[in-house]
Amino acid sequence: MMKPDMSVEIAGIRMRNPIMTASGTFGYGEEFSAYVNLEEIGAIITKGLSLKPRAGNPTPRIVETPGGMLNAIGLQNVGIDAFITDKVPFLRTIATPVVVNLFGNTLDEYGELAARLDRVAEVAGVEVNISCPNVKHGGIVFGTDPKSAYDVVKLVREATIKPLIVKLSPNVTDIVEMANACADAGADALSLINTLTGMAVDLQKRRPVLANITGGLSGPGIKPIALRMVWQVAKAVNLPIIGIGGIMSATDALEFMLVGATAVQIGTANFLDPSAAQTIARDMELYLAENGIPDVKKLIGALESN
Amino acid sequence: MQFRSMVISNTKISPGYFRMRLTAPRELLSSQPGQFIMVRVRDAIDPLLRRPFGIFDLGNAPPEFSGGMEQPYLEMLYRVVGKGTAMLATLHHSDHLDLLGPLGKGFDPGDAGEEKILVGGGVGLAPLYYLAKTLAATTRVRLFIGGKTKEDVLCVTEFERLGVETYVATDDGTLGASGLVTEVLERHLLESQGGKGIFACGPMPMLKAVAAIAERFKIPCQVSLEAYMACGMGACLGCVVKGSEHDEFHPDYRCVCKDGPVFDFQELRWV
Numbered sequence: 001m002m003k004p005d006m007s008v009e010i011a012g013i014r015m016r017n018p019i020m021t022a023s024g025t026f027g028y029g030e031e032f033s034a035y036v037n038l039e040e041i042g043a044i045i046t047k048g049l050s051l052k053p054r055a056g057n058p059t060p061r062i063v064e065t066p067g068g069m070l071n072a073i074g075l076q077n078v079g080i081d082a083f084i085t086d087k088v089p090f091l092r093t094i095a096t097p098v099v100v101n102l103f104g105n106t107l108d109e110y111g112e113l114a115a116r117l118d119r120v121a122e123v124a125g126v127e128v129n130i131s132c133p134n135v136k137h138g139g140i141v142f143g144t145d146p147k148s149a150y151d152v153v154k155l156v157r158e159a160t161i162k163p164l165i166v167k168l169s170p171n172v173t174d175i176v177e178m179a180n181a182c183a184d185a186g187a188d189a190l191s192l193i194n195t196l197t198g199m200a201v202d203l204q205k206r207r208p209v210l211a212n213i214t215g216g217l218s219g220p221g222i223k224p225i226a227l228r229m230v231w232q233v234a235k236a237v238n239l240p241i242i243g244i245g246g247i248m249s250a251t252d253a254l255e256f257m258l259v260g261a262t263a264v265q266i267g268t269a270n271f272l273d274p275s276a277a278q279t280i281a282r283d284m285e286l287y288l289a290e291n292g293i294p295d296v297k298k299l300i301g302a303l304e305s306n
Numbered sequence: 307m308q309f310r311s312m313v314i315s316n317t318k319i320s321p322g323y324f325r326m327r328l329t330a331p332r333e334l335l336s337s338q339p340g341q342f343i344m345v346r347v348r349d350a351i352d353p354l355l356r357r358p359f360g361i362f363d364l365g366n367a368p369p370e371f372s373g374g375m376e377q378p379y380l381e382m383l384y385r386v387v388g389k390g391t392a393m394l395a396t397l398h399h400s401d402h403l404d405l406l407g408p409l410g411k412g413f414d415p416g417d418a419g420e421e422k423i424l425v426g427g428g429v430g431l432a433p434l435y436y437l438a439k440t441l442a443a444t445t446r447v448r449l450f451i452g453g454k455t456k457e458d459v460l461c462v463t464e465f466e467r468l469g470v471e472t473y474v475a476t477d478d479g480t481l482g483a484s485g486l487v488t489e490v491l492e493r494h495l496l497e498s499q500g501g502k503g504i505f506a507c508g509p510m511p512m513l514k515a516v517a518a519i520a521e522r523f524k525i526p527c528q529v530s531l532e533a534y535m536a537c538g539m540g541a542c543l544g545c546v547v548k549g550s551e552h553d554e555f556h557p558d559y560r561c562v563c564k565d566g567p568v569f570d571f572q573e574l575r576w577v
Contacts, residue, residue: 031537031540031541034307054557056559059533059545059547061545062545063534069536071542076543076546076557076559271355271536272351272356274406274537
């Protein structure tokens with residue numbers, strides 16, 4: 001059997017395969033290194049980083065749902081200073097690109113974070129989380145308003161020359177409109193979807209299960225929505241797309257590529273199986289070899305119409 | 307380590323409580339008392355998340371159905387409280403499970419020869435058995451077990467076989483003393499001088515009471531916490547508890563799965 005070419009490239013980030021690990025599910029890489037060979041996955045995306053350290057929400061922060069889970073971690077992170085001192089040294093030791101996910105409470109914070117990360121050589125690119133409330137504008141989530149999203153991306157674009165990925169929120173009426181706004185502002189790539197807002201209730205206590213009341217839904221249950229959104233955005237926007245949402249297997253990953261994704265992120269699956277990303281990468285390669293497909297890039301957008 | 311285990315036995319030891327023995331890789335035998343494993347209860351997406359269980363016992367035994375060869379094993383206790391544990395209760399010999407472990411920070415047994423006190427409530431007892439087993443040879447161990455009713459008091463015989471002095475209390479008085487196990491513990495500490503270290507595992511209200519007692523009597527004390535978990539390895543930050551320095555402006559959250567589950571009681575914020 002021939003050895004397929006599994007490599008993909010997004011905005012200059014060269015990956016040995018299309019498998020990336022999703023922000024918030026893989027820590028900063030080191031946590032999973034005992035279970036996974038980090039050099040068998042395409043790229044790692046770190047936990048979301050903010051300017052100042054952030055405590056996150058009170059517990060309970062997580063709850064299982066049928067075929068998924070809700071999380072309301074609250075973006076707890078060590079802050080950029082501690083990231084540079086404590087986490088970057090490990091990243092230097094692995095031959096896998098590391099993309100840093102970042103977010104801000106205000107427009108300025110996005111710009112400042114991007115400018116600081118621009119100077120860190122070990123960072124292969126940035127993924128901008130726009131699913132956060134703008135505290136200066138009544139808490140409207142940046143990613144639900146095309147103008148806000150445009151402003152964030154424009155500011156980040158001006159602050160860094162690094163590959164710029166924008167992670168889109170699905171909690172919108174028209175994700176294509178959001179995608180266009182980000183593309184116009186200078187994004188190099190789009191990753192979608194982030195989690196869907198959901199809720200769980202404890203009947204016995206007559207209370208919400210999560211301390212934060214609502215949380216983000218992830219896992220196999222959201223895959224159909226994610227697939228649909230990737231398909232819609234891929235048809236409308238001329239940027240590479242990274243598909244996220246309930247990917248548990250190589251089959252799932254390949255489906256996302258068919259609808260238009262150049263790469264995919266594995267998130268919740270890491271909790272079921274810490275070696276998931278590696279297994280999916282290997283299984284994808286096997287699929288290609290067994291089906292005589294010499295290059296994984298041939299599958300991008302190769303969906304045929306009914 | 308991620309490994310596949312075979313169920314050797316899955317026995318109901320009390321209404322709603324089970325004791326499961328599983329095959330284990332040899333490397334697991336060097337686990338610390340107080341560490342835990344994350345169990346994938348089914349090879350499916352529902353229930354989605356692994357369930358954490360303290361290591362109750364580890365050992366080497368000749369398996370029943372193969373010619374006397376040594377087989378390292380692991381044992382866990384669980385109570386059927388929801389979907390995942392209900393699924394575990396249906397398993398029997400020769401079923402397989404995917405496990406992660408050993409995880410977390412275990413008990414620090416301290417110096418041998420000094421008397422140790424163990425305090426357990428319900429299925430929280432589990433890691434205390436493995437701890438008692440490692441201590442019993444060199445140390446005098448006293449165990450205080452509590453439960454709502456006699457059915458919640460588990461494995462007394464097993465502890466006694468190790469030579470552990472066991473004191474039982476039930477809320478309704480159906481076994482042992484009537485009242486809270488922490489009340490029995492307190493009376494014991496007032497009457498005797500013994501006890502150079504306390505190790506506790508059980509429901510949060512019990513741990514809070516033990517921490518208060520440890521503070522009052524100035525005895526070093528380690529507590530093992532439970533938490534709802536997703537990743538089990540300090541990446542998702544779902545299972546945090548407040549460290550002693552935590553306040554609104556200076557966050558100090560610890561992961562029960564990685565910084566714990568065992569903590570020095572003074573490391574945590576109890577209010």
